[in-house]
Amino acid sequence: MTAESCDVVVVGGGNAGFCAAHAARESGAEVVLIEKAPEAEAGGNSYYTAGAFRVAFDDLDELVPLLDPGTTDRLPDTVVPPYPASAFAADMQRLTEGQADPELTEILVSRSGDTARWLATKGIRWRLMYERQAYLSGGKWQFFGGLALGTVDGGKGLMADHAAEARRSGIDVRYGAALSGLLEREGVGVGGVQYRQGDDERELAAGAVVLAAGGFESDPQRRTRWLGADWAAALVRGTPHNTGEALDLALGAGGARHGDWTSCHSVAWDAGAPAGGGERRLTNQLTRQSYPLGIVVNRDGRRFVDEGADFRNYTYARYGREILRQPGGVAFQLFDASTRPLLRTEEYDSEPITSAVADTIEDLARQLSIDPQGLAATVAEYNASILDVPFDPAVKDGRIARVAPPKSNWALALETPPFYGYSVACGITFTFGGLHVDADARVLDERGAPVPGLHAAGEMVGGLFSGNYPGGSGLTSGAVFGRLAGAAAARGISRPPGSP
Numbered sequence: 001m002t003a004e005s006c007d008v009v010v011v012g013g014g015n016a017g018f019c020a021a022h023a024a025r026e027s028g029a030e031v032v033l034i035e036k037a038p039e040a041e042a043g044g045n046s047y048y049t050a051g052a053f054r055v056a057f058d059d060l061d062e063l064v065p066l067l068d069p070g071t072t073d074r075l076p077d078t079v080v081p082p083y084p085a086s087a088f089a090a091d092m093q094r095l096t097e098g099q100a101d102p103e104l105t106e107i108l109v110s111r112s113g114d115t116a117r118w119l120a121t122k123g124i125r126w127r128l129m130y131e132r133q134a135y136l137s138g139g140k141w142q143f144f145g146g147l148a149l150g151t152v153d154g155g156k157g158l159m160a161d162h163a164a165e166a167r168r169s170g171i172d173v174r175y176g177a178a179l180s181g182l183l184e185r186e187g188v189g190v191g192g193v194q195y196r197q198g199d200d201e202r203e204l205a206a207g208a209v210v211l212a213a214g215g216f217e218s219d220p221q222r223r224t225r226w227l228g229a230d231w232a233a234a235l236v237r238g239t240p241h242n243t244g245e246a247l248d249l250a251l252g253a254g255g256a257r258h259g260d261w262t263s264c265h266s267v268a269w270d271a272g273a274p275a276g277g278g279e280r281r282l283t284n285q286l287t288r289q290s291y292p293l294g295i296v297v298n299r300d301g302r303r304f305v306d307e308g309a310d311f312r313n314y315t316y317a318r319y320g321r322e323i324l325r326q327p328g329g330v331a332f333q334l335f336d337a338s339t340r341p342l343l344r345t346e347e348y349d350s351e352p353i354t355s356a357v358a359d360t361i362e363d364l365a366r367q368l369s370i371d372p373q374g375l376a377a378t379v380a381e382y383n384a385s386i387l388d389v390p391f392d393p394a395v396k397d398g399r400i401a402r403v404a405p406p407k408s409n410w411a412l413a414l415e416t417p418p419f420y421g422y423s424v425a426c427g428i429t430f431t432f433g434g435l436h437v438d439a440d441a442r443v444l445d446e447r448g449a450p451v452p453g454l455h456a457a458g459e460m461v462g463g464l465f466s467g468n469y470p471g472g473s474g475l476t477s478g479a480v481f482g483r484l485a486g487a488a489a490a491r492g493i494s495r496p497p498g499s500p
């Protein structure tokens with residue numbers, strides 16, 4: 001066993017881990033980051049993202065100075081409604097049905113804008129997300145749904161920028177290094193890590209440990225235990241490495257569980273996608289998020305959700321679960337020639353794609369293995385039920401289809417051939433349950449007292465999300481709590497015994 005020491009060790013090299021590492025490093029700490037994946041598979045779920053960050057702002061002028069100069073040519077024709085902290089906080093409570101921990105939510109929301117600015121000082125490049133979060137309406141790019149800011153080159157760009165900053169600032173990043181134990185400090189708390197790298201089992205003593213090793217979404221056994229047996233069949237959207245052992249080790253060290261361990265973020269995902277982890281070239285392109293413009297049916301040809309209940313950002317994270325409940329765990333998003341041009345190009349023009357095109361609804365049904373008569377009846381009833389008010393995808397237009405379930409906005413008749421169908425399954429993104437932390441991202445025990453030397457960030461923080469989630473909040477949470485964890489870990493360090 002090889003023993004060595006440092007000031008702060010960060011476990012997990014996703015967005016939260018790198019934010020913790022940058023914050024500890026800028027406070028003068030000597031930082032080692034251990035990442036389970038080999039370098040070729042690194043970046044965690046953060047690598048697979050679209051790079052969307054939800055931040056509060058009162059005026060677009062607050063975001064403009066952050067934007068990469070190469071991305072601003074459309075600014076004069078861009079309308080981004082303000083998204084004040086009160087709206088972000090209200091979305092958190094509304095979407096989680098009041099389950100969001102108020103203290104943690106306040107931190108997430110109030111630190112979101114400042115943390116985006118801090119990330120810019122660490123070399124993260126920002127842009128506005130025109131292709132996902134805006135529609136061209138009346139010659140203007142009209143943003144909707146409270147989410148405008150994203151990183152240049154999505155998650156791939158985000159993680160490349162993080163790694164470059166780590167190299168620049170002298171953070172020691174070790175790939176293929178999997179946490180296997182937490183070292184005890186002076187009989188209480190945590191004083192370092194044990195990790196496996198290749199055939200070696202190593203020990204690294206540290207003044208403080210920041211855990212940022214993701215949830216348990218990639219482990220079918222833990223999914224079955226906490227989310228239910230159906231969840232063994234979900235397709236893993238991101239990294240295969242978030243298997244929950246770091247959560248177990250933190251609980252073993254005295255940390256308390258917090259938040260909703262029975263629900264998760266899950267979405268409509270290409271039904272032909274790999275089951276055990278995402279595809280590193282396509283990353284988020286396997287998602288299918290333009291369903292508010294069409295209808296979604298199951299194998300019987302029946303609709304089962306209100307596709308237009310709200311902007312996509314506020315419904316997508318709970319519709320994966322609804323798909324999982326359907327026969328065979330599959331569903332089909334249907335559009336026609338009038339709506340097809342409005343779909344997100346990087347998702348629906350992506351190859352390979354599990355889809356079909358046909359000149360009739362019945363033929364489309366046969367190609368996708370949907371009951372043709374069931375689908376024809378659904379479409380006929382839906383088409384006849386639409387309230388004829390103007391269609392506008394950039395606002396909640398009230399163009400309702402009065403069927404059961406209703407489609408509350410953006411209902412357009414499916415009547416212009418050719419018809420397009422996309423097969424989707426449930427893609428699991430990340431789990432909502434995690435550890436209890438305080439305002440310094442210190443892990444708390446069952447009594448609410450900090451476990452000395454232990455911090456947590458990112459998906460490992462419980463209490464923020466339950467049942468649903470406002471799109472773009474995961475990266476923001478990782479950045480806000482990662483930064484707090486790294487700074488507090490560096491502040492609280494006592495050099496481990498025997499170190500120089």
Ligand SMILES: Cc1cc2nc3c(=O)[nH]c(=O)nc-3n(C[C@H](O)[C@H](O)[C@H](O)COP(=O)(O)OP(=O)(O)OC[C@H]3O[C@@H](n4cnc5c(N)ncnc54)[C@H](O)[C@@H]3O)c2cc1C
Pocket residue numbers: 011012013014015016017034035036037042043044045046047048049050051052053054177178179180212213214237238239241242243244245246278283284429430457458459460471472473474475476478
């Ligand atoms: C396809 C996809 C698209 C998404 N799009 C967005 C988006 O646009 N905006 C948004 O806000 N959120 C998005 N999310 C959610 C977002 O990815 C997460 O909320 C966020 O990235 C979590 O960051 P993290 O650092 O906590 O975890 P991760 O980025 O997953 O990092 C955790 C790291 O820990 C490592 N690890 C695990 N176990 C160990 C161990 N034992 N020892 C050492 N290391 C370990 C893993 O290998 C991994 O690299 C998306 C997720 C997916 C999968």
